[in-house]
Amino acid sequence: MSFYSDDASADELETLGWYxxxxxxxxxxxxLLSNGTNGSxxxxxxxEGAGFFALSVRAKDSVKHFHVTRKGNGYVFGFNEFPTLQHFVNHFANQPLLGSDAGTLMVLKSPYPWRVEEPSIYESVRVHTAIQTGRTENDLMPSAPSLGTKEGYLVKQGAIVKNWKQRWFTLNRYELKYFKEKACEEPIRTLDLRACSAVQFDYSQDRVNCFCLVFPDRTFYLCAKTGVEADEWIKILRWKLPAVTLSVSSHR
Structure with missing residues (x-):
């Protein structure tokens, strides 16, 4: 990745951690604006070609750029000429001041390294989907609902005795299953969402974060821990409903 015919000098430059x-x-x-700090x-x-460089420096909410030119084995920076790369590096290690044409005074505080360790912190996936390349939105609608999945605890109202119990729910393709506990292998029941006519928030049960699924023979009442979680369930469940149901509902 070097511009230089002098391989030894090029290799020395490439050992610079902030090149x-x-x-x-x-x-x-x-x-520099996203990850650096003032003085990075x-x-x-x-x-401009071989032997020409740019020193980029963050100054508060902006980034300034300065010319650096390679001269022999040394470097020219502003009015300063450094005989070797090591002298050039030492100059920045001493935190010199830079003044731009606009009169902005900057302190070179910390080099921004070429290799930055990425934090191993990631958001957990709550809803994930897959879409085939080369398909349009219209092509995807009939089959796309089979691709989304979601799982989590919800509180469900009983069918006969109207008490509320926590159950573990899994959503895969058109099947919404609920289990007594997360560790259970066999579901208490499997609901086929292709028979569901509506999914919506419900305020008839005197409970917060409640929503319902309407089937021909029964309406299921479920409650999430938070309104955000209930909204997530409603959105993906609605996405699963048959296209004919969605189109009819949208014209009411």
Whole structure:
């Protein structure tokens, strides 16, 4: 990734932890503004050609760019000329001041490394779907509902005795199953959503975060822990309903 005929000098430059090679101006600004702090800086190749670089420095809510030119084995930065790469690096290690044409005074505080450890923290997937490449939205509607899945605890009202019990629900394809506990292998019941005519919030049960599923022979009442969770269930369950039901409902 080097621009230089002198391989030894090029290799020395590439050992610089904050040299970002062909990083673009736009990407440098995005990196420093998103992940850096005031005084973060990095070195990158300039689009002016071999031996030309740009020093990008974050100054509060903006990023300033400065010319750096390679001269022999050394570097020219502003009015300063450094005989070796090590002198150039030492200059920044001493936190010098930079003044831009606009009079902004900046302190070079911390180099932004080329290799950054990515935090191993990810959001858990609550609802996931798959869509085939090359299909339009119209192509997907008949088959797409079979692709979404979701699972979690909901409180369900009994059929005969109108008490409420916590059950573990799983949604896969058109099947909504509920179990006594998460660890149970056999479901208490499996509901075929292709027979469901409506899914909506319900306020008749004097309970919060409650919604219902309307089937020909019975309406099932379920409650989530939060309104956000209830809304998630309603949205994906509605997505599963037959297309004919959705089209009829949308014209009412």
């Amino acid at each position: 970002h090679y062909d990083l673009s101006r736009h990407t440098a600004e995005a990196l 800086y990095l070195l990158r190749n300039s689009n």
